[in-house]
Amino acid sequence: MEQGLAYRLPPGSPPVARAAIIGLGLIGGSLGLALVQGGLAQEVVGYDRDGEAVQTAVRLGAVTRAAFSSEEAVAGAEIVFLAVPVGSLTKVAAAVAPFTAPGAIVTDTGSVKGDIVYAMENIFHSRAFYIGGHPMAGSEKAGIKAADRYLLENAVYVLTPTQNTDSGALSRLQGLLKALGARVITMDPEEHDLVVAGVSHLPHLLAVSLMQTAGELSREHPITLMLAAGGFRDTTRIAAGNPEMWRDIFLSNRQAILKVLQLWRRQVEALEGVIAREDAMELEAVLQHARHLRNQVPARQKGLLPTLHEIVVTVPDRPGVIGRMASALGGAGINIIDLEILRVREGEGGSIRLAFTTAEAAAGALEILQGMGINARIL
Structure with missing residues (x-):
């Protein structure tokens, strides 16, 4: 297969002649808005199994043309974004691979990489350049109506190349994502999964468990949720996320999640022991250490931004x-x-x-x- 893309634009034209987006939810819709409104693509073709989402995407200007199938959407596109739940990625990829333009770049937006990356490389082998991707941006809101043209602005966008990744395709994709306003970094797929399990997936599980706990408490004390103040609302905000999406994430990244859950469980057990012993000095030391670590987290950042x-x-x-x-x-x-x-x-x-x-x-x-x-x- 030739290096680079199958289609070249004349000087001064947008970087992409035709882009395709499969999955017009929050991420897919936001990508489309940024590509269209940023003048980075002459044409953005979109498809979603939800016909209403497609109509909304056209009305909002997230796509310039709607497709009636995923196969139609990818035909002739030089870059393809698969913005579907991780549980559907390989199935969708296998369906569109035969219709993908030779030499096109294909990437996804799933928050789990690992085995998925290698499966996707096999699916597109000898036809298109696949590069795993994960935009570290989002919202507890879901769907095309929550799409934001600036969602990726200053957000970290992780790419997970492997030894099989074409360097020219990687460079081209990095350039496009940077033009969208994202801050692009590369990581090993397995390292990515372990890190996001700790800083993204585990917090969501904890938010869910906190809501479940408050729900149990409210059975005997109905006033519980009424007294939930800002700290509780902030901590549990992400529990309002898309259940289908998070179900797929937890199952797809189960090995890394189980590993970080073990680390977390040891911390909780240690805290339980300190409180049971009424060890005030040790408890304060733990709290001070946690405070010190928390102060090292860049404030109000999107993803892995440097300190603001x-x-x-x-x-x-x-x-x-x-x-x-x-x-x-x-x-x-x-x-x-x-x-x-x-x-x-x-x-x-x-x-x-x-x-x-x-x-x-x-x-x-x-x-x-x-x-x-x-x-x-x-x-």
Whole structure:
């Protein structure tokens, strides 16, 4: 098979002539919006087994053309995104492989790699270039209606090449994903599965177990869920995720998940013992260590981003105040990488967190905002 893609565009044209997206949910729809609205593809063809999702994708502009089958969608596409649940990946891949353009790049968006990567390589062997992918972005909301053109902006996008991966195809895919705004890293498939089991899959299982526990408690104490405050809601937010998707993830990555569950169980048992012994000094030491580790986690990041540099501003409740701040910083060439309204009291004002990629940008923003008479401080 020739190196590179089967289709080449004239200079100045979008990087991709035709892209195909199979699976028009949150991730597939967000990819489509970014490709279309970012001008990175001349044509984006989409297919989903849910006809309503396809119609919504067309209406939202996530695809430029709807296909009536997955086979039709991939025909002539130089890059194919398989944004379907991990439990369906190999089945969908086997169905579309004979219709995939020779030399096309095929990638997926599943959060489990491992054996799936090697199975997919075999399916597309000698016809297309397969590269495993996992965008580290998402939401507890599911479906095309939750799609976000900027979902991948500044999010880590993991690619899992193997010794069989074509270097030219990998470079081309990396370039396209970076153009979408993602931060691309490469990992070994097995390492990826173990790491995400610890930082993504295990937290979801814990959120589910916390909700189940609160549910049991509420049987005798109905007020339980009414008293669930911000900490409980934040901790269990991800339990509202798509059950079908997470079922497939847990089963597909069961070996890595079982391994990290053993690590977690030892921690819980140790905590249980410290509390049972009423060992105040040991308990405080454990809490201090956990606090130290937590402070090493980059704040408010998407995926595996480097540490963000943040400032907090206090502003009055006046129309356009956020817009004026953004315009002032944008005019100085300072990009706000993340923004969050922390607290607000209607009629008075509130506090807003602004995040930047460098300390220099944060310092420059601080100076500009203070010069505007806005109360601002470095976090």
